[in-house]
Amino acid sequence: MKSGPILSLENVVSVYGGGRSWLGRAQPEVRAVDGVTFDVQEGEALALVGESGCGKTTLAKTVLGLLRERSGNIRLDGKLVSGLTPQQARLARMTIQYVHQDPGAALDPWWTIGHTLDETLRIHAVSDRAERARRIEEMLSAVGLDSSFLRRYPHELSGGQQRRIGLARILILHPRIVILDEPTSGLDLSVQATVLGLFDELRHQFGLTYIFVSHDLSVVRRMCDRVAIMYLGRVVELGPTEPIFRAPVHSYTRALLSASPSLTPGQLDGMPSLRDDPPSPSAVPSGCGFRTRCALADRVCSAHRPALEAVVDDAANGHMAACHHWQDGLFSSADGSLAMHGVGAQ
Amino acid sequence: MLIIRKFLRDVPAMMGFAIICTVIGIAVFGSMLVPHPHLVFESDLLRRFEPPSAEFWFGTDNLGRDIFSRVLVGTQGALTVALTVVAVAIAIGVPLGIYAGYTTGWLSELVMRVTDMFLAVPQIILALAIAQLAGRGLGSAMTALALTYWPFFCRTVYAETRRLRHSVFIEALEGLGASRTRILFAHVLPNVASPIIVRATVGMGFTILTTALLGFLGVGATAPSPDWGLAIAESREYLPDMWWAATFPGLAILFTVLGFNLFGDGLRDLIDPKLRRSRS
Numbered sequence: 001m002k003s004g005p006i007l008s009l010e011n012v013v014s015v016y017g018g019g020r021s022w023l024g025r026a027q028p029e030v031r032a033v034d035g036v037t038f039d040v041q042e043g044e045a046l047a048l049v050g051e052s053g054c055g056k057t058t059l060a061k062t063v064l065g066l067l068r069e070r071s072g073n074i075r076l077d078g079k080l081v082s083g084l085t086p087q088q089a090r091l092a093r094m095t096i097q098y099v100h101q102d103p104g105a106a107l108d109p110w111w112t113i114g115h116t117l118d119e120t121l122r123i124h125a126v127s128d129r130a131e132r133a134r135r136i137e138e139m140l141s142a143v144g145l146d147s148s149f150l151r152r153y154p155h156e157l158s159g160g161q162q163r164r165i166g167l168a169r170i171l172i173l174h175p176r177i178v179i180l181d182e183p184t185s186g187l188d189l190s191v192q193a194t195v196l197g198l199f200d201e202l203r204h205q206f207g208l209t210y211i212f213v214s215h216d217l218s219v220v221r222r223m224c225d226r227v228a229i230m231y232l233g234r235v236v237e238l239g240p241t242e243p244i245f246r247a248p249v250h251s252y253t254r255a256l257l258s259a260s261p262s263l264t265p266g267q268l269d270g271m272p273s274l275r276d277d278p279p280s281p282s283a284v285p286s287g288c289g290f291r292t293r294c295a296l297a298d299r300v301c302s303a304h305r306p307a308l309e310a311v312v313d314d315a316a317n318g319h320m321a322a323c324h325h326w327q328d329g330l331f332s333s334a335d336g337s338l339a340m341h342g343v344g345a346q
Numbered sequence: 347m348l349i350i351r352k353f354l355r356d357v358p359a360m361m362g363f364a365i366i367c368t369v370i371g372i373a374v375f376g377s378m379l380v381p382h383p384h385l386v387f388e389s390d391l392l393r394r395f396e397p398p399s400a401e402f403w404f405g406t407d408n409l410g411r412d413i414f415s416r417v418l419v420g421t422q423g424a425l426t427v428a429l430t431v432v433a434v435a436i437a438i439g440v441p442l443g444i445y446a447g448y449t450t451g452w453l454s455e456l457v458m459r460v461t462d463m464f465l466a467v468p469q470i471i472l473a474l475a476i477a478q479l480a481g482r483g484l485g486s487a488m489t490a491l492a493l494t495y496w497p498f499f500c501r502t503v504y505a506e507t508r509r510l511r512h513s514v515f516i517e518a519l520e521g522l523g524a525s526r527t528r529i530l531f532a533h534v535l536p537n538v539a540s541p542i543i544v545r546a547t548v549g550m551g552f553t554i555l556t557t558a559l560l561g562f563l564g565v566g567a568t569a570p571s572p573d574w575g576l577a578i579a580e581s582r583e584y585l586p587d588m589w590w591a592a593t594f595p596g597l598a599i600l601f602t603v604l605g606f607n608l609f610g611d612g613l614r615d616l617i618d619p620k621l622r623r624s625r626s
Binding site: 091106108 | 517521533536
């Protein structure tokens with residue numbers, strides 16, 4: 001019964017700055033999201049992974065409709081929902097909801113939890129008081145809290161409880177797609193495990209589609225069906241989680257994976273680590289954005305921007321990468337030799 | 347509870363609170379406490395300029411009226427004026443400040459530039475000009491003060507709203523589809539309330555002072571009102587021999603303003619830890 005994708009992005013571009021303020025100088029444009037194309041299937045969990053500042057959160061906010069896309073199409077259930085003003089866009093995309101990175105700060109410090117949850121329903125015109133109370137009660141128990149939390153203030157909750165409230169607050173609106181922004185940051189490991197378990201449970205209970213914005217690769221590997229690796233506003237590698245973790249193709253993905261600690265010694269040997277910081281998003285290199293930090297880079301890379309294309313060996317399950325030299329990288333990793341001396345490999 | 351206990355330990359603030367309570371008590375019950383009700387407005391020329399005595403605690407003025415009684419009766423007027431002026435200034439300044447702080451664009455820009463223009467001229471000079479234009483009387487003095495005091499609230503609220511506009515919880519509400527009215531009045535307003543309250547308290551004292559000044563300069567209350575500023579103005583010619591006629595209304599102004607300022611400072615320390623300073 002697999003129909004079309006629930007959400008599809010087509011060449012979405014999102015720009016910060018630009019324009020000029022009154023009497024001010026023209027501000028440089030920052031293309032935080034620069035031509036992103038991917039589909040999200042109903043019921044799956046897609047991870048957006050990348051360094052800080054690579055445009056993950058901007059992309060999430062663009063999808064949500066809080067930021068207006070400069071160009072490109074966003075389709076929700078096949079219906080075009082881009083090109084609208086922010087208010088209209090948000091209305092059209094109400095089935096997409098967002099859980100903030102810091103869900104405690106997302107609550108008004110003056111309001112109790114109960115009041116906040118109640119307000120959420122009131123915004124969505126649930127006028128019957130008993131109905132609201134019932135839905136709040138139901139949702140609290142779904143996220144594993146009891147009604148004593150209704151009287152508490154945000155600062156009286158622990159990190160894990162804040163996350164649960166953050167989830168309850170949007171799930172109460174029956175969304176279909178939930179964007180989770182760094183859902184485990186700032187939680188200790190045991191709480192992290194419980195919260196992740198809860199995400200999984202709720203996903204099945206409510207038939208949700210998740211978009212995970214994260215840089216915690218172990219969490220991504222555990223939770224997500226597919227991964228999109230982002231670098232400087234572009235998706236550089238996209239595919240099912242296992243193949244990407246097992247045999248990354250893009251040198252950036254390889255570097256990213258090698259930077260994450262692993263419990264299996266030797267598993268990631270020979271993978272390059274990254275030197276330097278990424279270039280400023282307001283001065284993206286020509287051609288391939290990663291070429292300044294990539295050992296495989298040559299003249300082609302600076303002249304042409306690589307398109308996201310299927311990785312031949314792995315095309316069947318939708319593994320794609322944007323690199324002119326992915327075959328070289330794949331070859332060298334299969335070979336076990338160090339192809340990337342220049343990238344600060346140990 | 348913790349906040350109240352902390353406040354109880356703040357001696358200057360408690361002194362201010364006590365003074366305000368006394369002043370309010372006098373304003374409400376003053377007319378009953380007056381020792382010489384008939385000498386509040388009626389003159390008794392035989393008793394001109396009697397120095398303070400057991401009968402007339404603060405002495406009598408140039409028309410033989412009892413200064414103590416007049417100071418008591420004047421309290422109500424002073425408080426009413428201050429309350430009205432501050433309330434009107436809040437009613438104008440706060441909505442404008444919230445609007446200008448939350449939105450961007452030419453209207454927000456215009457509001458803030460007008461505010462800047464008001465703030466660039468000393469309030470008292472502007473108030474004098476407006477009061478002169480509007481004609482003599484307490485009403486025009488009040489109008490002038492309210493019209494020149496709102497920019498202070500507008501500025502404060504504007505800055506706070508700007509800070510809140512990009513806070514995560516406002517963004518979260520936008521994400522949930524909350525209307526602008528809801529965000530502004532149910533969320534931004536309570537969060538900017540503390541600085542408003544502090545400014546309003548200090549503003550009460552400030553306005554009493556300014557009203558007295560306008561009365562002294564002859565654009566405020568008119569005779570035979572028991573206005574404190576007017577009383578000082580009337581006794582000016584007889585100084586320094588008849589010192590009591592100016593001293594006691596002056597002290598009344600001093601204590602009231604001091605009370606509001608001490609209380610306001612205490613509130614500020616309670617509400618905003620960033621402004622906390624050690625007081626030894």
